[in-house]
Amino acid sequence: MALLHSNKQLLFAGVALLISILGCLTPVFAVAFEVKNGNNTCIMAELSANISVKYAVANKQMNTVLVALPDSATVDNSSTCGNDTVAPLLVVRFGDGHSLSLNFSRNASDYQVDTLSVTLNLSDSAVFVNSSTKAPMTVSSSSTGIKASLNTTYRCMSATHVTLTDVNVTFSNMRVEAYLPAANFSKEATVCNADISTSTPAPKTTPVTTATTAPPAPTTAPTNPTAGIYNVTKSNETCLLAKMALQLNITYQNKTTVFNINPVTTVASGVCDTNISTLFLRDGSTNLTFMFMLNDTKKFYLSEIAVATSDGFIADNKNLTYLRGTLGRSYMCSAEQTLTVTSVFSINAFHLQVQPFGVSSGKFGTAEECQLDEDNMLIPIIVGAALAGLVLIVLIAYLIGRKRSHAGYQTI
Numbered sequence: 001m002a003l004l005h006s007n008k009q010l011l012f013a014g015v016a017l018l019i020s021i022l023g024c025l026t027p028v029f030a031v032a033f034e035v036k037n038g039n040n041t042c043i044m045a046e047l048s049a050n051i052s053v054k055y056a057v058a059n060k061q062m063n064t065v066l067v068a069l070p071d072s073a074t075v076d077n078s079s080t081c082g083n084d085t086v087a088p089l090l091v092v093r094f095g096d097g098h099s100l101s102l103n104f105s106r107n108a109s110d111y112q113v114d115t116l117s118v119t120l121n122l123s124d125s126a127v128f129v130n131s132s133t134k135a136p137m138t139v140s141s142s143s144t145g146i147k148a149s150l151n152t153t154y155r156c157m158s159a160t161h162v163t164l165t166d167v168n169v170t171f172s173n174m175r176v177e178a179y180l181p182a183a184n185f186s187k188e189a190t191v192c193n194a195d196i197s198t199s200t201p202a203p204k205t206t207p208v209t210t211a212t213t214a215p216p217a218p219t220t221a222p223t224n225p226t227a228g229i230y231n232v233t234k235s236n237e238t239c240l241l242a243k244m245a246l247q248l249n250i251t252y253q254n255k256t257t258v259f260n261i262n263p264v265t266t267v268a269s270g271v272c273d274t275n276i277s278t279l280f281l282r283d284g285s286t287n288l289t290f291m292f293m294l295n296d297t298k299k300f301y302l303s304e305i306a307v308a309t310s311d312g313f314i315a316d317n318k319n320l321t322y323l324r325g326t327l328g329r330s331y332m333c334s335a336e337q338t339l340t341v342t343s344v345f346s347i348n349a350f351h352l353q354v355q356p357f358g359v360s361s362g363k364f365g366t367a368e369e370c371q372l373d374e375d376n377m378l379i380p381i382i383v384g385a386a387l388a389g390l391v392l393i394v395l396i397a398y399l400i401g402r403k404r405s406h407a408g409y410q411t412i
Contacts, residue, residue: 030173030280030287031071032271035079035090041183042081043090045176046271046280049100054166055122055137057130067120067127070094071269087114088178097121097136100169102146104178111178112147115140118167139164146176148190153177156192157287157308173287173308184276187318195314222247224336227351228263231362232270232279238362239272240279240292241330245350248286252313252344261286277356285310291318292356298327300357305341315345323354325368330355333370 035043049069057063073094082088088104101117117140122131141164148154154176162169177185225245232240246261266283274294281288291304302323306316322339325331332353339347355364 030175031069031073031092031269032278033073033075033090033092034271035075035081035088037081040081041180043079043088043104043176043178044180044185045090045102045174047174047176048172050170051100051118051120052168052170053120053128053137055128056132058132063129063131065127065129067095067098069100090178095121095127096124098124098127102176106150106179110147110149113144113176115142116144116162116164116169118164118169120167137166139167145192148177149188150179151181151186152188152190153185154192155189156195157306157314158192158194158312160192160194184273222258222260224350225260225348226263228261228266230263230266230268230279230281232268232272232277234272238359240270240277240354240356241359241362241364242279242290242352242354242356243364244352244354246281246288247348247350248307249346249348250307250309250313250315250344252311261288272356279356292323292354294327294357300325300327300331302339302354305339305347307341307345313345315342317341323352325355328358328360329366329368330364331370332364332367335370337370 030046030048033043033045033047034041047069051067051069052064053067054062054064069092073092076091076093076099078089079091080086080089082104090102090104092100094100097119098121099117099119101115101119102113103115103117104111105114106112117138119136119138120128121136122128123134125131141162144162145160146154146156154174156174157172159170159172160174162171175185175189180186225247227243227245230242230244231238245263248257248259248261250257261281261283266281268279268281270277270279272278276294277292279290279292281290287308289304289306290302292300293303294300300323301321303320304316304318305320306314308314320339320341323331323333330353333349334351336348336350337352339349341347353364353367358365
C-alpha cells in the first residue's frame with residue numbers, strides 16, 4: 001500500500017509538472033487592473049496567470065486542472081489602497097466565485113507582494129469536474145519574488161512560478177506597481193531576473209582565434225502581411241482603434257527572422273487612460289505592446305513598442321515618437337514604413353491607420369496622412385503634369401508646322 005501511495009504521488013507530481021510546463025507555453029494574454037481611492041490610482045497591474053489546481057474526486061483520487069485568468073476578470077470591491085494600518089490589496093475576481101489576491105507592503109526604498117492568495121470555488125462543476133469537495137479552497141504564499149524599487153514598475157515578461165498548497169500559479173507578461181506616485185505606471189522599471197537572463201545571456205569563455213564572426217544568417221522574407229482591425233474598449237465604448245498589417249524583423253542568436261502577424265489568430269486587448277493608451281496584440285506565442293502618449297498640445301504619438309516571443313527574445317524601447325497625430329483624428333499611412341525599435345528588432349507596417357484617443361462612435365476620425373503617402377501622391381501628379389506639358393508642346397509644334405506648310409503653297 002505504501003508503494004502504491006508513493007507511485008500515486010509520483011504520478012501526480014509528473015502530471016503537475018507537465019501542466020506547469022504547458023502553462024508556460026500556453027499563450028495567455030495580459031489583463032489590466034486598477035485600484036483607486038477616489039480619483040487617485042494606487043495600484044496598477046497587467047498580468048497573465050495560469051493556475052494549476054489539485055483537487056479531490058471520488059474514491060480518494062485526485063484530479064489536476066489548469067485554470068487561465070480570463071480577460072473578463074475584474075477588480076473586486078474588497079481591493080483597497082490601504083492606510084496607516086491596512087496594506088494595499090488587489091483582489092481579482094473571475095469565473096464562478098474564484099479570486100486571486102496580491103497584498104503589498106513597503107519599506108523606505110522598496111515595495112513587494114507580501115502575500116499571494118488564491119480562492120477557488122470547488123463547487124464550480126464546469127471547472128472542477130466531479131469534485132468531492134464543494135467548499136471554497138483558499139491557499140496563500142508569502143514567497144512570491146515580486147519586489148521592486150519604489151516609483152518603478154515591476155516588469156516580468158517571462159514565466160515565473162509561485163507554489164502554494166495544491167496550487168501552482170504561473171505569471172507572465174506581468175507589469176505591476178503599488179504606491180503609485182501618479183495615475184500611470186512609472187517610466188522606470190525594475191526588471192525581474194528571468195527577463196535579464198533571457199535578454200542578456202552570460203558571456204561564455206571561448207578560445208581566442210583569428211576567425212571572423214559570421215554575420216546573422218538571413219531568412220527569406222514572407223509575402224506582405226494582411227491588415228487586421230483591432231480595438232480597445234472602456235466602459236463598453238471603443239477608446240482605441242487600429243488597422244494595420246505587421247511584419248516583424250528579429251535578429252536573435254545570430255539568426256534573422258522575418259514573419260507576419262496573422263490578424264485571424266491575433267487577440268487584441270489593452271487599456272485606455274486620459275493621456276496613455278496601450279494596445280496589446282498576441283499572435284500565438286508572440287506578444288506585442290504598443291503604448292501611445294497624448295501631450296499637452298493635444299498631439300498623440302507612439303512612445304513605446306515591446307515584444308516577447310516564446311524562444312526568449314525580448315525587446316523594448318520607451319523613447320519613440322512614431323505615428324504622430326492630433327486628438328480626435330487618426331493617423332494613416334498606406335505606404336510601407338519601418339518602425340525601428342532596437343538594433344535587433346523592427347516592424348514593417350503596411351496599410352496603417354490608428355487612433356489611440358478621442359474615438360467617436362467606434363469609427364476613425366478624419367485621417368492625417370503620413371509624408372510617405374503625400375510623396376506617393378505627389379509623384380503621379382508631377383508625372384501627369386509633365387506628360388500633359390509634353391502633349392501640349394507636341395500639339396503646339398504640330399499646329400505651327402502645319403501652318404508653315406500651308407503658307408508654302410500659294411494660290412495661282
